[in-house]
Amino acid sequence: MLEIKNLHARAGENEILKGIDLTIAGGEVHAIMGPNGSGKSTLSNVLAGRPTVEVTAGSVTYDGKNLLELEPEERAREGVFLAFQYPVEIPGVTNSYFLKASVNAVRRHRGEEELDAMDFLQLVREKMKAVEMDEKFLHRAINEGFSGGEKKRNEILQMALLEPRFAILDEADSGLDIDALRIVADGVNRLRGPDRGMLVITHYQRLLEYIVPDFVHVLAEGRIATSGGKELALELEERGYGWLETEPKGAAAG
Amino acid sequence: MSALSEASEHLLGLHEPVMARGDGALAALRQTGRDHFAALGLPHPQLEEWRYTNLAPLAKERFTLPARRAVSRADLEAVACPVFACSLCVFIDGIYDPALSALGAGADLHVESLAALSASELAQSAAGLDTLVDGKLHPFAALNTALLEDAAIVRAPRGTRTAEPLHVVFVSTGAGEVRSPRLFIVAEDDSQVRVIQDHVSLGGESGLTNAVTEVRVGSNAEVDCITLQRDTADGFLVSNLAAQVERSGRFGSSVLTFGGRLVRNDLSVVLAGEGAEARMNGLFVGGGKRLIDNHTLVDHAVPHCTSHELYKGLLGGQSRGVFRGRVLVRPGAQKTWAEQSNPNLLLSRNAEIDTKPQLEIHADDVKCSHGSAIGQLHEEALFYLRSRAIDEHEARGLLTRGFAREVLDALPVEALREGLEATLEASLGEAAQDE
Numbered sequence: 250m251l252e253i254k255n256l257h258a259r260a261g262e263n264e265i266l267k268g269i270d271l272t273i274a275g276g277e278v279h280a281i282m283g284p285n286g287s288g289k290s291t292l293s294n295v296l297a298g299r300p301t302v303e304v305t306a307g308s309v310t311y312d313g314k315n316l317l318e319l320e321p322e323e324r325a326r327e328g329v330f331l332a333f334q335y336p337v338e339i340p341g342v343t344n345s346y347f348l349k350a351s352v353n354a355v356r357r358h359r360g361e362e363e364l365d366a367m368d369f370l371q372l373v374r375e376k377m378k379a380v381e382m383d384e385k386f387l388h389r390a391i392n393e394g395f396s397g398g399e400k401k402r403n404e405i406l407q408m409a410l411l412e413p414r415f416a417i418l419d420e421a422d423s424g425l426d427i428d429a430l431r432i433v434a435d436g437v438n439r440l441r442g443p444d445r446g447m448l449v450i451t452h453y454q455r456l457l458e459y460i461v462p463d464f465v466h467v468l469a470e471g472r473i474a475t476s477g478g479k480e481l482a483l484e485l486e487e488r489g490y491g492w493l494e495t496e497p498k499g500a501a502a503g
Numbered sequence: 504m505s506a507l508s509e510a511s512e513h514l515l516g517l518h519e520p521v522m523a524r525g526d527g528a529l530a531a532l533r534q535t536g537r538d539h540f541a542a543l544g545l546p547h548p549q550l551e552e553w554r555y556t557n558l559a560p561l562a563k564e565r566f567t568l569p570a571r572r573a574v575s576r577a578d579l580e581a582v583a584c585p586v587f588a589c590s591l592c593v594f595i596d597g598i599y600d601p602a603l604s605a606l607g608a609g610a611d612l613h614v615e616s617l618a619a620l621s622a623s624e625l626a627q628s629a630a631g632l633d634t635l636v637d638g639k640l641h642p643f644a645a646l647n648t649a650l651l652e653d654a655a656i657v658r659a660p661r662g663t664r665t666a667e668p669l670h671v672v673f674v675s676t677g678a679g680e681v682r683s684p685r686l687f688i689v690a691e692d693d694s695q696v697r698v699i700q701d702h703v704s705l706g707g708e709s710g711l712t713n714a715v716t717e718v719r720v721g722s723n724a725e726v727d728c729i730t731l732q733r734d735t736a737d738g739f740l741v742s743n744l745a746a747q748v749e750r751s752g753r754f755g756s757s758v759l760t761f762g763g764r765l766v767r768n769d770l771s772v773v774l775a776g777e778g779a780e781a782r783m784n785g786l787f788v789g790g791g792k793r794l795i796d797n798h799t800l801v802d803h804a805v806p807h808c809t810s811h812e813l814y815k816g817l818l819g820g821q822s823r824g825v826f827r828g829r830v831l832v833r834p835g836a837q838k839t840w841a842e843q844s845n846p847n848l849l850l851s852r853n854a855e856i857d858t859k860p861q862l863e864i865h866a867d868d869v870k871c872s873h874g875s876a877i878g879q880l881h882e883e884a885l886f887y888l889r890s891r892a893i894d895e896h897e898a899r900g901l902l903t904r905g906f907a908r909e910v911l912d913a914l915p916v917e918a919l920r921e922g923l924e925a926t927l928e929a930s931l932g933e934a935a936q937d938e
Contacts, residue, residue: 325892341905354892
C-alpha cells in the first residue's frame, strides 16, 4: 500500500530525514518511535504534504501512485489521513460546516453522492457517540478553546468520518489522560482492517498497549535505526533511547 | 481655483434649491450647515485627518440633487430583505416613505419623520438634533445639514425597553446624486433600543451618500446601532456617527462596510457620565480599487468608563484600507479601561492598509491597550483544512469568512448574523479576485 524509499527531506535549512526506507502493507499497523528531534513528525508531514517540508531525494509510492506529486487535499481524497499532533484552532469556522465540507469533498472524489444536512447530521452524531464527544462541539469553531483531549477526539472523529485507507497518527497520545487515551485508541482500533494501513507515531510505549502494532521502527537522526515486532516497544521502554547512539549503525539496520 | 474648491462651490450651490423647497422650520438648521461647509470646503489631503484619503476622485464629480424615483415594495424587498426587525422605516433618497414603512410594532418607541413635524413639534421631538456632530470640524456633516430635507427621529421614552430592533432602510435610487440620510436616536434614561441603519441602492450605485447619525444615550440607557453599508456599488459613501453616553449608559456600534468606491466613516463616542460603556465594532471588506477609511474616536471624559473596540479589515485586489483609532483619556478620567484592536487580512499582494492607533492619555490610573495586525491567511490553518480534502480555494474562502464572522457573530441582532451571509459572500467573492 505504501512504499517509502530512500526518503530525504528538510525543513528550512536543516536536513531532517536522511534516507528512510519503509514498506507498509494493507492490514498492517506500524509504529514509529524515537527520541525528540529524530524526524518522526517530519515523516508524517511529508506523507500528508505539508508545504513547509521539502523532499530532497527519494520516493513515496501509495497504491502505485507517486504520493509526493499530489496536493494535500488530493492525498486526503485518495484516503491518506494525518491526525495532527497539534490540531489547529480556526476561529469563525464551525466544526459542523468543516466536517461536512470535508466528508463531501471525499465523497465527490469517490463518485458518491454528497450528504445533505440531515444525512450528515445522522452520520456525525453516530460517530461522535463512538468517540464520546458532546454534540455541542459541532457548533463550536474548529478546535477553538478545546482542551487537549477534546482536540484529539476531534481528530479521531474526522478520521472516523473520512474512513481513510492509510492513517498517520502523530503523537496521538500526547497530553491525554487514560480515559481519553482509551477513547482515541478505540477509535483507531475500530478502523483497523485488512484494507487499511496505519502509521502510529509516538514517543512513549504507553499508546502501543492500546493500539498494538504489527511492527515497531525506531527512528534516530533521520534514519530507521532498528525495526522489530511489538516487543521492541517494551525494550525501548526499559532501556530508553540512549543505547541507540552507542551501537554501530550497521548492526541496527534491519 | 483648485478642483476641491470648485467641487465645494458646486455642492454649496445645491443648497439653494433645497431651501427653495420650503420647510421653514428646517431653514435655520440648513443655513448653519451651509455656513459651516462654506467655511471648511471639501478637506484636502494635507489635513492630518485626511492624509490617507484623497478626495480628488470625488472632486471630479458634479453631483445633482435626488430626482427621487418611486420604489415598489418588490424593489425594496429585493435589496433590503430580510427585514431584520418588527418595525420597518424606509427613506428614499433621504425622504421618509410612509407607504413602504411599517411602524408600530414597538409601541413604546417613537419613530417620526423630521419633515412631518411642525415647528413646535420640531423644537420638542428633535431637540438636540445637530448638536453632537460638529459641523465646524466635519465638512461632510455640515453638508448633510445644509442639504437636509428629512430625518428619522427615534425616541425611546424613559424606562421603555423595545424588544425588537428597528430597521431603518435608506435607499438611494439615482445615479450621480447626492443623498443626505439622517438619523437621530434619543434613548432617554433607563430605556433600551436597537437600531439597524441599512444603506442599500436601487439604481443609485454611483453618487454620494453622505450620512449623519447622532445618538444620545441617557443615564442607564442602552443603545445598539448597527450600520450596514450594503450599496455594493461605485459610489462615494461618507458617514459621520456621533454618540454621547451618560452615566452608566451603554452604547454599541457596529459598522459593516461591504462596498463603495471610496468610503469614509467617522465615528465618535463621548463617554460623558461615570460608568458609561462603549463597544465599537467594525468590519470592512474591500476588493477592486476600493478605498475604505474608518476614523474612530472614543473620548473618556470622566472616570470609570469602559470602551472596547474591534475593527477588522479584509482587503483584496488593489483595495486600500485606512484605520485610525483615537482614544482620548481626559485629565481626571481615572479608572478608564480602554481596549482597541485592529486585525487586518490582506488577500492580495497589492492590497494595502494604513493602521494607526492613537492613544492620548492624560490620567495615570488607567488600563489601556491597543493592537493592530496585518497578516495573510494562516498557513497552518490552510494546511489543516487541505489535509481534510478541502481544496485550497475553498479552504482560503473558509478562513477568510471565518475572519469576518467574528464581527458578524457579535452583532446584537441574531437574525443579522445569518441574514448578511449573502452580502458577505458577494463582497468576499470580489475581494478574493486578484486584480
